[in-house]
Amino acid sequence: MGVRLMKEDVMADLSALLDQIPVGDIAKQLGIDESVAEAAVKQVLPGLVGGLAANAKRDAKSETMLRNTLEHHKGKARSVKEVDTTDGAKIVRNVFGENEDKVVSKLAGASTSSDVTGDIIKQVLPIVAPIVLSWLASQFLGGKTESAAPAAQPEPEASSGGIGDLLGGLLSSPQGQQIAGDLLGGLLGAGKK
Numbered sequence: 782m783g784v785r786l787m788k789e790d791v792m793a794d795l796s797a798l799l800d801q802i803p804v805g806d807i808a809k810q811l812g813i814d815e816s817v818a819e820a821a822v823k824q825v826l827p828g829l830v831g832g833l834a835a836n837a838k839r840d841a842k843s844e845t846m847l848r849n850t851l852e853h854h855k856g857k858a859r860s861v862k863e864v865d866t867t868d869g870a871k872i873v874r875n876v877f878g879e880n881e882d883k884v885v886s887k888l889a890g891a892s893t894s895s896d897v898t899g900d901i902i903k904q905v906l907p908i909v910a911p912i913v914l915s916w917l918a919s920q921f922l923g924g925k926t927e928s929a930a931p932a933a934q935p936e937p938e939a940s941s942g943g944i945g946d947l948l949g950g951l952l953s954s955p956q957g958q959q960i961a962g963d964l965l966g967g968l969l970g971a972g973k974k
Contacts, residue, residue: 795826795827795830798826798830798913798916799822799823799826801859801912801916802822802826802909802912803860803861803912804818804819804822805818806860806861806862807822807861807905807908807909810861810908811901811904811905813896813901814896816894816896817894817896817897817901818905820892820893820894820896820897821892821894821897821901821902821905822905822909823892824888824889824891824892824897824902825888825902825905825906825909826909826913828884828887828888829873829876829906829909829910829913830913830917830948831948832876832877832884833847833876833917833948834948836875836876837944837948844944847944848922848944850872850875850914851914851917851918851921851922851944852918852922854911854914854915854917854918855915855918855919855922856915856918856919857911857914857915859912859915859916860912861908864907864908864911864912865911866907866908867907868907868911869906869907869908869909869910869911870906870907872907872910872911872914873906873907873910876910885899885902885903885906886899888902889901889902917948921944
Protein backbone atom coordinates (compact mmCIF):
# COMPACT_ATOMS: atom_id res chain seq x y z
CA MET A 782 0.00 0.00 0.00
CA GLY A 783 1.82 3.08 -1.24
CA VAL A 784 1.22 6.61 -0.08
CA ARG A 785 -0.86 8.49 -2.59
CA LEU A 786 0.05 12.14 -2.96
CA MET A 787 -2.87 14.43 -3.58
CA LYS A 788 -1.51 16.86 -6.19
CA GLU A 789 -4.74 18.74 -6.73
CA ASP A 790 -5.24 19.18 -3.02
CA VAL A 791 -1.89 20.89 -2.64
CA MET A 792 -3.01 24.32 -3.73
CA ALA A 793 -1.85 25.89 -0.53
CA ASP A 794 1.20 28.06 -0.15
CA LEU A 795 3.27 29.09 2.81
CA SER A 796 0.66 31.61 3.94
CA ALA A 797 -1.80 28.74 4.47
CA LEU A 798 0.86 26.95 6.50
CA LEU A 799 1.64 30.13 8.47
CA ASP A 800 -2.03 30.34 9.42
CA GLN A 801 -1.66 26.95 11.15
CA ILE A 802 1.28 28.00 13.32
CA PRO A 803 0.25 29.18 16.81
CA VAL A 804 2.56 32.21 16.80
CA GLY A 805 1.10 33.66 20.02
CA ASP A 806 1.74 30.41 21.91
CA ILE A 807 5.31 30.25 20.57
CA ALA A 808 5.89 33.84 21.72
CA LYS A 809 4.59 33.00 25.21
CA GLN A 810 6.66 29.84 25.47
CA LEU A 811 9.85 31.61 24.43
CA GLY A 812 9.09 34.82 26.32
CA ILE A 813 9.41 37.02 23.24
CA ASP A 814 7.19 39.60 21.58
CA GLU A 815 4.56 38.14 19.24
CA SER A 816 5.82 40.24 16.31
CA VAL A 817 9.32 38.77 16.79
CA ALA A 818 7.90 35.24 16.97
CA GLU A 819 5.92 35.86 13.77
CA ALA A 820 8.98 37.25 11.95
CA ALA A 821 11.01 34.21 13.06
CA VAL A 822 8.31 31.77 11.95
CA LYS A 823 8.12 33.52 8.56
CA GLN A 824 11.85 32.84 8.14
CA VAL A 825 11.72 29.28 9.45
CA LEU A 826 8.87 28.03 7.21
CA PRO A 827 10.53 28.46 3.79
CA GLY A 828 13.78 27.16 5.26
CA LEU A 829 12.14 23.98 6.55
CA VAL A 830 10.01 23.40 3.45
CA GLY A 831 12.99 24.13 1.18
CA GLY A 832 15.15 21.75 3.19
CA LEU A 833 12.54 19.02 3.05
CA ALA A 834 12.20 19.55 -0.71
CA ALA A 835 15.97 19.40 -1.19
CA ASN A 836 16.18 16.17 0.79
CA ALA A 837 13.26 14.58 -1.06
CA LYS A 838 14.82 15.44 -4.44
CA ARG A 839 18.18 13.96 -3.48
CA ASP A 840 17.24 10.35 -4.35
CA ALA A 841 14.41 7.83 -4.19
CA LYS A 842 15.48 6.57 -0.75
CA SER A 843 15.34 10.11 0.69
CA GLU A 844 11.90 10.66 -0.81
CA THR A 845 10.66 7.40 0.71
CA MET A 846 12.10 8.38 4.09
CA LEU A 847 10.28 11.72 3.93
CA ARG A 848 6.99 9.99 3.07
CA ASN A 849 7.46 7.66 6.03
CA THR A 850 8.19 10.64 8.28
CA LEU A 851 5.04 12.37 7.05
CA GLU A 852 3.02 9.20 7.71
CA HIS A 853 4.41 9.14 11.25
CA HIS A 854 3.40 12.78 11.86
CA LYS A 855 -0.05 12.53 10.27
CA GLY A 856 -2.65 13.86 12.69
CA LYS A 857 -0.07 14.80 15.35
CA ALA A 858 1.17 18.03 16.96
CA ARG A 859 -0.91 20.96 15.86
CA SER A 860 -0.41 23.02 19.04
CA VAL A 861 2.67 24.13 20.94
CA LYS A 862 1.57 22.09 23.99
CA GLU A 863 1.54 18.91 21.89
CA VAL A 864 4.96 19.49 20.34
CA ASP A 865 7.78 17.17 21.32
CA THR A 866 10.77 19.52 20.92
CA THR A 867 13.19 16.59 21.16
CA ASP A 868 11.49 15.14 18.07
CA GLY A 869 11.51 18.64 16.55
CA ALA A 870 15.27 18.99 17.10
CA LYS A 871 15.77 15.58 15.46
CA ILE A 872 13.68 16.66 12.46
CA VAL A 873 15.69 19.87 12.11
CA ARG A 874 18.95 17.90 12.32
CA ASN A 875 17.73 15.45 9.66
CA VAL A 876 16.62 18.27 7.36
CA PHE A 877 19.74 20.44 7.59
CA GLY A 878 22.38 17.94 8.66
CA GLU A 879 25.81 19.36 9.39
CA ASN A 880 24.74 22.71 7.92
CA GLU A 881 22.19 23.38 10.68
CA ASP A 882 24.13 26.26 12.27
CA LYS A 883 24.84 27.85 8.88
CA VAL A 884 21.17 27.59 7.92
CA VAL A 885 20.13 29.15 11.24
CA SER A 886 22.55 32.05 10.66
CA LYS A 887 21.32 32.53 7.10
CA LEU A 888 17.66 32.51 8.17
CA ALA A 889 18.33 35.02 10.96
CA GLY A 890 20.39 37.23 8.63
CA ALA A 891 17.66 37.29 5.99
CA SER A 892 14.98 38.45 8.43
CA THR A 893 13.51 41.90 8.02
CA SER A 894 13.32 42.15 11.83
CA SER A 895 16.57 42.97 13.59
CA ASP A 896 15.10 41.28 16.70
CA VAL A 897 15.17 37.87 15.02
CA THR A 898 18.48 36.40 16.11
CA GLY A 899 20.05 33.04 15.41
CA ASP A 900 19.22 32.06 18.99
CA ILE A 901 15.51 32.76 18.42
CA ILE A 902 15.55 30.85 15.11
CA LYS A 903 17.22 27.93 16.92
CA GLN A 904 14.46 27.90 19.54
CA VAL A 905 11.63 28.27 17.01
CA LEU A 906 12.79 25.52 14.62
CA PRO A 907 12.16 22.48 16.90
CA ILE A 908 8.76 23.86 17.92
CA VAL A 909 7.62 24.54 14.36
CA ALA A 910 9.10 21.45 12.65
CA PRO A 911 6.62 18.85 14.02
CA ILE A 912 3.68 21.20 13.32
CA VAL A 913 4.92 21.68 9.75
CA LEU A 914 5.25 17.90 9.22
CA SER A 915 1.78 17.31 10.61
CA TRP A 916 0.33 19.97 8.30
CA LEU A 917 2.27 18.66 5.29
CA ALA A 918 1.06 15.14 6.05
CA SER A 919 -2.54 16.33 5.98
CA GLN A 920 -1.93 18.16 2.69
CA PHE A 921 0.12 15.55 0.83
CA LEU A 922 -1.18 12.30 2.26
CA GLY A 923 -4.76 13.38 2.55
CA GLY A 924 -7.00 12.83 5.48
CA LYS A 925 -10.48 11.54 5.86
CA THR A 926 -11.99 12.57 2.59
CA GLU A 927 -15.67 12.91 3.06
CA SER A 928 -16.38 14.20 -0.39
CA ALA A 929 -16.53 11.37 -2.87
CA ALA A 930 -13.61 12.08 -5.18
CA PRO A 931 -13.64 10.41 -8.57
CA ALA A 932 -11.51 7.32 -8.07
CA ALA A 933 -11.28 6.62 -11.79
CA GLN A 934 -8.12 8.70 -12.11
CA PRO A 935 -5.15 6.55 -11.09
CA GLU A 936 -2.59 9.13 -10.08
CA PRO A 937 0.30 7.46 -8.30
CA GLU A 938 2.53 10.01 -10.01
CA ALA A 939 4.98 10.25 -7.15
CA SER A 940 8.03 9.47 -9.23
CA SER A 941 7.61 11.93 -12.12
CA GLY A 942 7.24 15.04 -10.01
CA GLY A 943 7.56 13.57 -6.58
CA ILE A 944 7.02 14.99 -3.16
CA GLY A 945 10.08 17.23 -3.55
CA ASP A 946 8.43 19.06 -6.43
CA LEU A 947 5.16 19.31 -4.52
CA LEU A 948 6.99 20.79 -1.54
CA GLY A 949 8.78 23.17 -3.87
CA GLY A 950 5.38 24.29 -5.13
CA LEU A 951 4.56 25.59 -1.66
CA LEU A 952 7.34 28.13 -1.98
CA SER A 953 5.34 30.42 -4.23
CA SER A 954 5.99 33.70 -2.42
CA PRO A 955 9.03 35.73 -3.53
CA GLN A 956 10.41 35.63 0.04
CA GLY A 957 9.92 31.87 0.21
CA GLN A 958 11.63 31.37 -3.13
CA GLN A 959 14.55 33.58 -2.16
CA ILE A 960 15.16 31.93 1.21
CA ALA A 961 14.72 28.41 -0.10
CA GLY A 962 16.73 29.21 -3.22
CA ASP A 963 19.65 30.37 -1.10
CA LEU A 964 19.44 27.21 0.99
CA LEU A 965 18.85 24.84 -1.90
CA GLY A 966 21.53 26.32 -4.12
CA GLY A 967 24.09 26.81 -1.43
CA LEU A 968 23.93 25.16 1.95
CA LEU A 969 21.73 22.19 1.11
CA GLY A 970 23.24 21.62 -2.30
CA ALA A 971 20.13 20.21 -3.99
CA GLY A 972 21.27 21.84 -7.18
CA LYS A 973 19.32 21.52 -10.39
CA LYS A 974 15.59 21.25 -10.77
